[in-house]
Amino acid sequence: xxxxxxxxxxxxxxxxxxxxxxxxxxxxxxxxxxxxxxxxxxxxxxxxxxxxxxxxxxxxxxxxxxxxxxxxxxxxxxxxxxxxxxxxxxxxxxxxxxxxxxxxxxxxxxxxxxxxxxxxxxxxxxxxxxxxxxxxxxxxxxxxxxxxxxxxxxxxxxxxxxxxxxxxxxxxxxxxxxxxxxxxxxxxxxxxxxxxxxxxxxxxxxxxxxxxxxxxxxxxxxxxxxxxxxxxxxxxxxxxxxxxxxxxxx
Ligand SMILES: Nc1ncnc2c1ncn2[C@@H]1O[C@H](COP(=O)(O)OP(=O)(O)O)[C@@H](O)[C@H]1O
Ligand SMILES: [Mg+2]
Numbered sequence: 565x566x567x568x569x570x571x572x573x574x575x576x577x578x579x580x581x582x583x584x585x586x587x588x589x590x591x592x593x594x595x596x597x598x599x600x601x602x603x604x605x606x607x608x609x610x611x612x613x614x615x616x617x618x619x620x621x622x623x624x625x626x627x628x629x630x631x632x633x634x635x636x637x638x639x640x641x642x643x644x645x646x647x648x649x650x651x652x653x654x655x656x657x658x659x660x661x662x663x664x665x666x667x668x669x670x671x672x673x674x675x676x677x678x679x680x681x682x683x684x685x686x687x688x689x690x691x692x693x694x695x696x697x698x699x700x701x702x703x704x705x706x707x708x709x710x711x712x713x714x715x716x717x718x719x720x721x722x723x724x725x726x727x728x729x730x731x732x733x734x735x736x737x738x739x740x741x742x743x744x745x746x747x748x749x750x751x752x753x754x755x756x757x758x759x760x761x762x763x764x765x766x767x768x769x770x771x772x773x774x775x776x777x778x779x780x781x782x783x784x785x786x787x788x789x790x791x792x793x794x795x796x797x798x799x800x801x802x803x804x805x806x807x808x809x810x811x812x813x814x
Contacts, residue, residue, distance in 0.1 A: 566706045566812040567679040568687045573721050573730055575692040577711045578744035581778060583689040584612030588787035589805035591644035596685035599678055602649040603697040605657040609689045610648040613640050614785045622650020624660050630674035661696040668700035676704050705737040713745050714757040740767045745774040770804035772797060
């Protein structure tokens with residue numbers, strides 16, 4: 565039922581990490597059937613979700629043929645489904661973006677149909693900043709989750725994100741936020757996290773600490789909850805997953 569979209573104005577903040585780990589947690593909770601969709605031409609979500617590096621197929625090769633998307637789905641050991649973007653060179657993915665810009669329903673309609681099942685939760689990973697893919701699905705999004713880090717750039721960008729200017733007029737979905745890679749031992753991190761947290765209020769879904777287990781879990785191609793069940797990151801992402809279920813209803 566809900567279509568959740570994970571976005572950020574900057575790269576490297578942890579969108580794909582959050583999408584993959586929340587998808588794994590929600591699949592384990594059995595609250596929904598979880599489908600994670602990668603709209604980023606970097607095609608990295610598959611690595612976060614245990615799909616072999618050699619697997620290059622994705623929905624982008626089947627744009628306009630959603631009846632065949634089942635062929636490129638993968639199931640994770642936790643029971644989540646991933647729809648990878650697919651491997652493509654830059655010229656091809658620019659061409660695909662142009663097709664989606666011209667006809668947003670090439671993407672928006674199949675995702676709407678997947679999310680139409682009342683027991684299915686769709687969680688979408690995006691490339692940083694504005695994109696044709698994000699623009700195409702924004703009118704259909706039920707919850708926009710922005711991932712930020714507790715640094716000066718995120719603090720500076722926050723008012724534009726909050727006002728909706730970052731994502732443009734197509735966007736009217738409720739917003740919430742995750743602060744990722746938080747390090748309480750730095751001088752600036754706690755100051756900025758406190759200030760961002762005060763502005764976000766109840767829309768702050770949670771804070772994920774910087775935790776080396778996260779990078780190791782990615783290298784092992786496992787969710788951090790499977791790789792390091794007692795880690796801080798597992799605890800933080802678990803709390804966020806529960807709050808997300810409470811928000812969207814499960
Ligand atoms: N909380 C965290 N602690 C430590 N490393 C993290 C954390 N979150 C993400 N990372 C690491 O940061 C890098 C970028 O994360 P990624 O999810 O790919 O970002 P994005 O999708 O926003 O570009 C990855 O190597 C990931 O393992
Ligand atoms: Mg990413």
